[in-house]
Amino acid sequence: MSKHNSTTPAHQSTSGITPGFPGSLVAWWPFKSRPSLNTLAAHNRVATALITGASSGIGATFAHKLAALGYHLILVARRADRLHTLAENLRQTYRVTVDIYVADLADPADLTRLEQYVRTLDTLEILVNNAGFGTTGRFAQIELSKQLDMIHVHILASVRLTHAALPGMLARQRGNIINVASITAYIIMPGTVTYCATKAYLTIFSEALQMELPDRRVQIQALCPGYTYTEFHDSPEYAAFKRGSLPEFLWMPAEAVVETSLKALSSGKVICIPGWQNRLLVTILRSRRLSKLVVQKRLRSKLRESPAPQPAD
Ligand SMILES: NC(=O)c1ccc[n+]([C@@H]2O[C@H](COP(=O)([O-])OP(=O)(O)OC[C@H]3O[C@@H](n4cnc5c(N)ncnc54)[C@H](OP(=O)(O)O)[C@@H]3O)[C@@H](O)[C@H]2O)c1
Numbered sequence: 001m002s003k004h005n006s007t008t009p010a011h012q013s014t015s016g017i018t019p020g021f022p023g024s025l026v027a028w029w030p031f032k033s034r035p036s037l038n039t040l041a042a043h044n045r046v047a048t049a050l051i052t053g054a055s056s057g058i059g060a061t062f063a064h065k066l067a068a069l070g071y072h073l074i075l076v077a078r079r080a081d082r083l084h085t086l087a088e089n090l091r092q093t094y095r096v097t098v099d100i101y102v103a104d105l106a107d108p109a110d111l112t113r114l115e116q117y118v119r120t121l122d123t124l125e126i127l128v129n130n131a132g133f134g135t136t137g138r139f140a141q142i143e144l145s146k147q148l149d150m151i152h153v154h155i156l157a158s159v160r161l162t163h164a165a166l167p168g169m170l171a172r173q174r175g176n177i178i179n180v181a182s183i184t185a186y187i188i189m190p191g192t193v194t195y196c197a198t199k200a201y202l203t204i205f206s207e208a209l210q211m212e213l214p215d216r217r218v219q220i221q222a223l224c225p226g227y228t229y230t231e232f233h234d235s236p237e238y239a240a241f242k243r244g245s246l247p248e249f250l251w252m253p254a255e256a257v258v259e260t261s262l263k264a265l266s267s268g269k270v271i272c273i274p275g276w277q278n279r280l281l282v283t284i285l286r287s288r289r290l291s292k293l294v295v296q297k298r299l300r301s302k303l304r305e306s307p308a309p310q311p312a313d
Contacts, residue, residue, distance in 0.1 A: 048123045050074040050165075052105060052157065053131030055082035057230025058180060061254040062128050065262060067094040072123065076101045076114065077131065105131050105157040106149035118164035127165045129158035129202075130180040135237050139193040147194040154198035159205065166218070175218040176265050179206050183226045183273060186282045188292075199224075203271060210270045221264065222271050225257045226250060226278035249277055 049066045053059035055077035063073055067090040075083050080102045087098040101117070103110040118124065131153050135142050158179050169175025184192065185199040206222035213220070227250045233241055243251065252275050260274035273279045284290055 046072055046123050047125040048072045048074060048121055049126035049128065050076065050118065050121070050124060050161075051128040051130060052076040052161070053180075055079045055086065057232060058225065058228060058254045058257055059128065059130040060086055061258045062130065062178075062261075063090060063098075065255075065258050066126065067096045067098070070094070070096060071126065072097045072099075074099045074101055074121075076103055076105075078102065078104050106152040108152070111152070111157055111160060115160045115164045118161055119168075121165075122168060124165055124168060125174060126176045126178070127161060128178045128180065129161055130178070131157065132180065132232075133235065133237075134192065134195050134232060136191060136241070138191070142194075150194050150198055154195075155201050158202060162209070169218045170213070173217045176221070177206075177219070178221045178223055178261060178265075179203075181206075181222045181224045183224050183278050183282050185222070185224055187285045207270045216268050219265050219268070220270055221261065223257070223261045224271060224273045224278070224282070226252065226273075226275055226281065228252050228254055228257050230254055252278075 047070075049062075049071040051059050051062050051066070051073065054063050054073075054075035059075075059077070063075055063086060067073055073087075073090065073096060075087060075098065077083055080100070083100040083102065087100050090096060090098045101114060103114050105111055105114075118127075133150065133153065135146055135150065139147070162177055162179075165175070165177060169177075179202045181202040182195070182199040184196045185203040187196065189196050203222040203224065206220045210220040227243075227246060229243075229251055232238075233243060257274045261272050264272040273282055
């Protein structure tokens with residue numbers, strides 16, 4: 001796990017090329033009804049997007065899409081080498097400024113430093129709370145430390161960074177906060193208890209927070225992807241999981257997830273579920289009775305096949 005230390009500034013500023021919007025990309029910009037992002041080009045305004053979990057998957061895809069729109073980027077994750085490679089690629093491809101910030105969001109000290117840094121960002125326009133990971137198995141058998149790390153990364157980091165970013169966004173009357181949740185927020189599943197619960201927190205947090213805001217000039221989104229092709233299922237936790245065990249139509253590319261999220265920001269809706277198959281699943285499984293019948297029954301029988309915890313001697 002790579003971490004910055006006291007001699008290495010956590011925030012590594014990198015060679016910046018003047019940010020600006022290439023004209024053709026401005027035309028692509030999907031935000032129409034809200035004041036904002038396409039006026040950047042006209043006013044040569046600098047706008048910053050900070051993405052957690054940017055070293056792979058959905059986070060790296062957000063980085064590409066937002067760099068294509070001319071955003072100055074701050075990329076956060078633990079793997080410094082991956083962040084460096086991505087940053088260089090983005091600078092060369094899109095000619096934007098990219099800074100990297102190496103932090104373990106499960107580490108309270110790292111998170112405090114990042115939170116303080118976010119409070120100083122006076123051009124922050126998009127915050128993507130995306131970092132996350134999964135676990136599999138029974139709650140009682142999964143190491144408690146892993147589950148507490150998950151609560152830190154999914155909940156505490158998102159709450160603290162949102163709290164740090166929001167005052168500036170409200171003062172500037174401009175901003176977007178995307179909390180990457182999951183369709184599992186709506187599916188009560190044995191075998192992934194803390195994951196479902198933390199993602200459900202993010203959806204309710206996002207919906208309630210939007211209601212508190214004076215208008216949609218600061219937009220909150222809970223992005224709820226279904227199965228997405230990323231490195232998420234490559235971790236040792238998912239060694240027994242085979243992507244092919246699920247029907248192909250359930251899987252989406254990260255590009256489609258991120259495009260749907262960015263387009264949805266202009267709709268004013270807080271909950272964004274990319275893909276018709278996921279919206280259908282959520283509609284069906286939002287009914288707790290049905291969810292119990294279909295998902296829990298199937299997963300319970302799967303869990304029964306795995307060894308049950310043994311009583312201590
Ligand atoms: N893929 C799916 O099927 C799926 C479905 C629904 C929701 N999601 C959600 O989408 C988000 C992104 O996941 P992904 O699918 O893109 O998976 P991924 O490719 O594994 O990316 C996860 C990212 O989170 C970062 N991360 C994990 N733990 C971290 C920590 N302690 N501190 C800082 N960064 C950390 C990782 O970076 P480092 O390892 O470099 O730190 C990586 O950049 C997650 O919140 C996940 O729950 C995924």
